[in-house]
Amino acid sequence: MRIRQNVGILLTAALTVGLVGCGGNNGSNSTSSSNNSGNASSNAANSTNTTNSANTSNSTNSSNNGGTSNTSSEEVGTVDNLKITAFNWGWDNADPAKDVVLPELKKRLGLKDLTYDVIKTGGYDDVVQKLQLWASTGGSDWPDIVTTGSDSRTKLILNNLGESGKLEDLTPWLEKYPNVKNAVEKLLPFTSDPHDGKIYSIAQNFSNMQAYAIDQPTIWIRKDWLDKLNLPLPKTVDDLYNDLKAFKEQIKDVNGQPVIPYAAFGENFRNMIKLFFPPDQNDGTGVWYTDANGKPARSDVSQSDNLIRALTFYNKLYNEGLIEKEAFTLKQGQIDEKGNQGRYGAVHGAYWEQANPFTDSMKKTDPKAEFVGVQLYDPTIASGPSLPKFRLEAWSLWAVKAGLPKEEVNTFFKTLDYVLSEEGTILTKYGLEGQQWERNADGKIIDTKAFFDETQGDWNKRAHFGIDVYSFIPNYDALIKNQAPSGYELREDMIETWKNLGSKFPTEYVTDPQRYVEPGDVENKATVGQGERYKQLVAKAVTAKNPDGIKKLVEDWGKNVKALGYDKIVAEREEAAKSIHLENLK
Structure with a gap:
């Protein structure tokens, strides 16, 4: 889904997954990393892989290596297979023959299989109808881990399922993974259940005042x-x-x-x-x-x-x-x-x-x-x-089915935690160093000439390589730190515009x-x-x-x-x- 905002996207190619920028090819299709992991170049791992890597190598590995300090007194293991479900209604998804991100992500997480199941629909209303259908069965058909929209209809479905015990209260997991909590904390008032105060969904993709330049003056x-x-x-x-x-x-x-x-x-x-x-x-x-x-x-x-x-x-x-x-x-x-x-x-x-x-x-x-x-x-x-004020909002949400093994939920949160790390952000946002990206003289990330020539900056063509498809949760600080200015930011008319406004970014929230x-x-x-x-x-x-x-x-x-x-x-x-x-x- 292309996000339409009152402020312009500074970080080119919106952070995406599921409802916000990935897609399938035919009906319901799955992209799995259980095969072909050897196709992923080791260049990115050589240049960015650090002790922050989330090496969940087997189903009993409980080390919390994804940049998180374990705040729970109970150590929870992990699984070596994870499935995530998302929706798509018209944009391109990763091409298994070209995808370099998913195999490398699986390798860094120590997973044998990371399946990204994409359900294709005709439009967003079809997504809501699908959620309503799942909910009507008492949640029995609800996917284990799914990303949904964030409109009022969807929030009502999620909260009703949560109150009836069909969705996991994510509050303890946010305490266990403070990096994830810090990323979504400002948005928790918008996702918490208004009746019992529990958290049955968390923001998956969301706005950030420091990353979105003012694009629409008077x-x-x-x-x-x-x-x-x-x-x-x-x-x-x-x-x-x-x-x-x-x-x-x-x-x-x-x-x-x-x-x-x-x-x-x-x-x-x-x-x-x-x-x-x-x-x-x-x-x-x-x-x-x-x-x-x-x-x-x-x-x-x-x-x-x-x-x-x-x-x-x-x-x-x-x-x-x-x-x-x-x-x-x-x-x-x-x-x-x-x-x-x-x-x-x-x-x-x-x-x-x-x-x-x-x-x-x-x-x-x-x-x-x-x-x-x-x-x-x-x-x-x-x-x-x-100046225009900035409206903080979540564009899509994560929800987890109740009753899953703790090890499966723990693996999911370890995955979010790794994607939130600078290393994970660079992989999911830009691909592999030397193949899809390199650093310019200022140390900022830019497309390699070969990758740009092949994709011409087109979001859908980049998605074929897995770029931006697996950005399960955004780390805006890492993106701002690493990404080179986009072409429009260097235009003389835009530079003068922000000078006229007195600021490139909003300075206050709504x-x-x-x-x-x-x-x-x-x-x-x-x-x-x-x-x-x-x-x-x-x-x-x-x-x-x-x-x-x-x-x-x-x-x-x-x-x-x-x-x-x-x-x-x-x-x-x-x-x-x-x-x-x-x-x-x-």
Whole structure:
């Protein structure tokens, strides 16, 4: 699964396994390391293998060599065969004929067999249905060790199974393996059962504030056009309006085609309406926050004045021709065509979506052409720009079936512990030294020329060699320490963007519990179709010939939302927030 975030991936090729980036070829297939272990080069072991290696060589080996101090008074042995189950719905998996990681991982762990069983599905909803089917049998069909998604439906299934004694409480194992506990500790409040406080699942892949650079500033603007007109970078929404107007009046056309000052909305509905609200209190409809009275609130309903001001601002841009008349019907392909032609003065989105591709296309005919990112603010409600805050979240979870031999569970945690070591991270993330990777002059890991020529950095092609397939749990510190900067980090437009923002990374976590509450049954039923209705509200307000009617549109919107059960949703969310504990993020 490709992870879509509000921050860009600094560590190229997302950390992946199971639900987050590996796949099978046909239906259900297993990748086993019981054969062909001789195909793994010893180069990686020669260069990185240390006493931290997890040599679980036989079923009675209880040495805890995976970089963990054994906090349990009871020594537990290991098994020499381990099976892990994961899901896939469309990406490539390791090719047994090319896989160099799994045989080497098995060898370093001292396992005779490490089987990675991949169940292929048509989509994520099919994954949830499969979990529900397993759960309906009382957990008898549940795999011994499985990685799942982390949505509210899946968490409910896992907690219900755990409470009925079908899943292992992982709390004692986290105490036994402090490296694993430290890796997932900040996320435990999101995975602990809200009823009994036990831990029936732990994060498998998750976000990290120090590893994800800001990829989506308020807006990307044509720096070369500003320079041509001797205009500074905009700071406020009013500055942006003046710049857009100058683009229309003074740049006028590009290769005979009229300039389009601002690419807003389109089929992906890109805009900056949230800028007209206090930070973290609006991102379109459906985003909740905690108000001054400690109650859940939704800003499109509770802050009507700010929404009116935002829509009035866009209405002015629309009626003055600073955004396209077709703004709400444009397909992304149409926007891309105009952007590549160099006709837009400002765009939205993550760097890889529009800004960087447009810049690259424009530079073919105009070397000075360049979009750079800036963070704006609305002086009505803020005294300066604010950086995006970072939302900590798990994208996938581990769950272990109850009643397994302790030796099997111990072997699984030893495997996690080894993958968390720097040595294990380098193996699972990059492959074998000399074959897939080498170090550059700065001591950072880069692809060997032969490996890059063969894969061209393509995630799926790299996965054929086992790269990123067996990253069972991420060690971000090791990745940050070892990985060379990616190509986009070295781009001049990105360097200037982060300079404009004042930071390359977010500096604060989102700490409002309402931003972490999953929608409940009441909310899901009451808000069916509301996202599309919100887009219709925005389109009607922005394209109105007379802005005087915007106030009534917004007031009517609020009344309709409340009539559909807003107060019941507030009560449901208020109760749900009681189980969200974010003290460790503050």
